Amino acid sequence: MSFAPLQNDTFLRAALRQPTSHTPIWLMRQAGRYLPEYKATRAKAGSFMGLATHPDFATEVTLQPLERFPLDAAILFSDILTVPDAMGLGLSFGEGEGPRFARTVHDEASLESLHFDLESLRYVFDAVTSIRKALNGRVPLIGFAGSPWTLACYMVEGKGSDDYRAVKTLLYRRPDLMQRLLDLLADAVAAYLNAQIDAGAQALMLFDSWGGVLAHDAYQRFALPASRRVLAQLKKTGADGQRVPHILFTKGGGLWLGDMLDSGADMLGLDWTLDLGRARAQVGDRVALQGNLDPMLLFAPPEVVAAEARKLLDSFGRPQRADGGWGGHVFNLGHGISQHTPIESVAALVEAVHAHSRALR
Amino acid sequence: MSFAPLQNDTFLRAALRQPTSHTPIWLMRQAGRYLPEYKATRAKAGSFMGLATHPDFATEVTLQPLERFPLDAAILFSDILTVPDAMGLGLSFGEGEGPRFARTVHDEASLESLHFDLESLRYVFDAVTSIRKALNGRVPLIGFAGSPWTLACYMVEGKGSDDYRAVKTLLYRRPDLMQRLLDLLADAVAAYLNAQIDAGAQALMLFDSWGGVLAHDAYQRFALPASRRVLAQLKKTGADGQRVPHILFTKGGGLWLGDMLDSGADMLGLDWTLDLGRARAQVGDRVALQGNLDPMLLFAPPEVVAAEARKLLDSFGRPQRADGGWGGHVFNLGHGISQHTPIESVAALVEAVHAHSRALR
Numbered sequence: 001m002s003f004a005p006l007q008n009d010t011f012l013r014a015a016l017r018q019p020t021s022h023t024p025i026w027l028m029r030q031a032g033r034y035l036p037e038y039k040a041t042r043a044k045a046g047s048f049m050g051l052a053t054h055p056d057f058a059t060e061v062t063l064q065p066l067e068r069f070p071l072d073a074a075i076l077f078s079d080i081l082t083v084p085d086a087m088g089l090g091l092s093f094g095e096g097e098g099p100r101f102a103r104t105v106h107d108e109a110s111l112e113s114l115h116f117d118l119e120s121l122r123y124v125f126d127a128v129t130s131i132r133k134a135l136n137g138r139v140p141l142i143g144f145a146g147s148p149w150t151l152a153c154y155m156v157e158g159k160g161s162d163d164y165r166a167v168k169t170l171l172y173r174r175p176d177l178m179q180r181l182l183d184l185l186a187d188a189v190a191a192y193l194n195a196q197i198d199a200g201a202q203a204l205m206l207f208d209s210w211g212g213v214l215a216h217d218a219y220q221r222f223a224l225p226a227s228r229r230v231l232a233q234l235k236k237t238g239a240d241g242q243r244v245p246h247i248l249f250t251k252g253g254g255l256w257l258g259d260m261l262d263s264g265a266d267m268l269g270l271d272w273t274l275d276l277g278r279a280r281a282q283v284g285d286r287v288a289l290q291g292n293l294d295p296m297l298l299f300a301p302p303e304v305v306a307a308e309a310r311k312l313l314d315s316f317g318r319p320q321r322a323d324g325g326w327g328g329h330v331f332n333l334g335h336g337i338s339q340h341t342p343i344e345s346v347a348a349l350v351e352a353v354h355a356h357s358r359a360l361r
Numbered sequence: 362m363s364f365a366p367l368q369n370d371t372f373l374r375a376a377l378r379q380p381t382s383h384t385p386i387w388l389m390r391q392a393g394r395y396l397p398e399y400k401a402t403r404a405k406a407g408s409f410m411g412l413a414t415h416p417d418f419a420t421e422v423t424l425q426p427l428e429r430f431p432l433d434a435a436i437l438f439s440d441i442l443t444v445p446d447a448m449g450l451g452l453s454f455g456e457g458e459g460p461r462f463a464r465t466v467h468d469e470a471s472l473e474s475l476h477f478d479l480e481s482l483r484y485v486f487d488a489v490t491s492i493r494k495a496l497n498g499r500v501p502l503i504g505f506a507g508s509p510w511t512l513a514c515y516m517v518e519g520k521g522s523d524d525y526r527a528v529k530t531l532l533y534r535r536p537d538l539m540q541r542l543l544d545l546l547a548d549a550v551a552a553y554l555n556a557q558i559d560a561g562a563q564a565l566m567l568f569d570s571w572g573g574v575l576a577h578d579a580y581q582r583f584a585l586p587a588s589r590r591v592l593a594q595l596k597k598t599g600a601d602g603q604r605v606p607h608i609l610f611t612k613g614g615g616l617w618l619g620d621m622l623d624s625g626a627d628m629l630g631l632d633w634t635l636d637l638g639r640a641r642a643q644v645g646d647r648v649a650l651q652g653n654l655d656p657m658l659l660f661a662p663p664e665v666v667a668a669e670a671r672k673l674l675d676s677f678g679r680p681q682r683a684d685g686g687w688g689g690h691v692f693n694l695g696h697g698i699s700q701h702t703p704i705e706s707v708a709a710l711v712e713a714v715h716a717h718s719r720a721l722r
Binding site for chain 1: 533579660
């Protein structure tokens with residue numbers, strides 16, 4: 001496969017801590033329900049999975065936010081739960097509910113019945129290639145997957161949870177089974193992400209959305225090593241020889257930022273509870289940082305949104321000289337954008353990040 | 362009022378960083394649904410609020426866990442939402458649901474209509490006195506309240522929330538109104554807690570259950586100063602001249618432990634995401650620490666529970682010499698005990714904490 005040359009590589013450069021002319025910005029869940037055009041396409045597709053499993057629809061919604069805002073990256077439209085679905089657990093999304101699995105993992109037998117069918121995820125790889133072509137070199141395309149621990153949560157609980165009782169009970173009662181499940185998942189996720197690179201993904205992000213619910217020791221013993229096992233297996237370059245940055249995002253993992261420095265990720269995603277200046281001081285020049293505006297700040301008036309964005313850029317600090325490496329920053333929210341977000345706030349945010357980060361240089 | 366002399370002051374001493382013969386333990390929500398005798402009393406009372414508003418029932422359930430386990434403190438049976446209820450918002454608990462308010466705070470008018478009627482909380486103070494008498498000096502009685510920020514969350518949202526959109530929208534759009542609400546709440550909470558001291562409470566705990574959902578800047582600007590405003594107004598001694606330790610617990614606040622050092626609290630409560638050894642190193646001898654076992658660990662077999670409790674005590678480190686101050690530790694869970702917890706796990710936990718902490722000395 002060959003694709004059009006990349007015109008805006010700001011995101012890739014920042015993620016690899018190379019100098020850039022401005023701070024790049026994209027938003028988690030930027031192709032989503034806050035956009036009327038997304039809702040229209042979803043209505044055509046019939047359901048969330050109808051969107052995700054049809055490359056044409058997935059391409060259409062992935063590009064929608066780029067038509068409205070000068071974002072510096074696109075992210076594959078998909079779900080973190082595709083991997084357990086491809087292991088035979090039967091994923092569904094009830095209307096107005098979260099995801100649900102028909103079967104769960106709860107003992108040796110249910111663990112042993114898991115067989116990962118990478119080929120059944122062909123629709124994802126087709127979507128990656130289709131989006132990459134449609135982007136035509138405009139901005140890079142980010143592929144992604146759920147982290148082993150986060151996938152394990154859903155696979156054991158069968159759905160979202162308030163207290164993670166089932167998955168933590170398994171972890172505390174049968175650490176051996178939990179380890180086997182995480183190992184299995186790590187290898188499947190790595191194969192899945194590498195196949196996304198082969199299909200055209202130019203960066204990869206691992207979402208450890210539930211890492212933050214673990215006790216300190218359990219995070220260190222289970223979730224972090226499992227993410228490390230994924231990251232260690234990922235290809236570092238695409239077919240075109242370009243470096244493919246790897247991103248690890250752990251919601252609620254701020255206390256473990258120092259522990260994540262040797263995760264193997266090029267960039268760490270931060271939720272909104274961290275002070276970006278403190279975080280930068282802590283990580284030094286070892287990794288780039290992505291984040292971390294509170295998504296709820298987008299409910300403030302546009303001028304407040306812009307002012308807070310400038311404050312966040314200021315707290316990261318001025319970029320250093322263009323001839324030296326510097327702690328790269330990719331602007332993002334600290335979590336996915338809310339479906340209720342006013343569109344004018346997003347416009348104000350993107351404009352403020354671009355303008356102020358240029359002024360800082 | 363005069364009460365029987367205290368026989369076990371281990372909890373009070375540890376909270377004030379004085380030497381103790383063992384590490385004291387109590388459990389958040391220790392009077393609760395995991396106990397069959399609690400469920401029986403609740404059935405008699407008809408509802409949760411029926412329990413909380415009748416001093417005889419509140420006394421009965423408060424003492425129940427002490428009959429089963431040699432816990433080192435009792436905590437008033439009540440709810441954090443009594444204060445907004447006493448401001449006229451109309452608290453109710455639907456069956457199988459969380460709390461709900463009939464009215465919310467959402468603008469100037471609804472804020473101005475709040476009037477705190479301390480006297481309407483007489484049932485709480487009566488319960489405190491009744492429990493203190495029934496304890497007969499066995500262990501100290503902890504009084505408590507919700508923090509201003511946590512109460513504001515419920516008062517603006519009207520109920521629990523996934524994303525805190527309403528309260529954060531108010532905070533980001535109308536920081537002036539949020540500040541007025543927090544000031545009003547801080548003064549009401551302080552009056553409420555001081556009245557609990559007058560009624561016989563021997564320690565006070567402020568629950569900032571939702572502090573951890575805030576962005577870094579918003580926590581520093583709103584939630585922490587509001588808790589500080591409460592703590593600054595609290596009486597430091599009871600009617601008997603005994604020091605009344607003040608505890609601040611912020612779920613999800615681990616990143617801000619250093620910022621809480623000057624909150625005015627004698628002891629800081631930790632959730633399970635912190636490493637206790639790291640936390641102790643960070644706070645030095647400035648405050649005592651309370652916590653922080655993952656409540657879900659109680660679903661492990663009793664021997665695992667005991668081993669993890671010993672590990673946690675070891676990570677805090679050995680107490681220093683008895684003639685010097687040392688960073689006190691009160692053992693607790695990192696959050697309330699689950700209603701599904703096996704009782705034998707609790708017994709194993711309390712026994713292990715007492716035995717191992719004695720052995721460490």
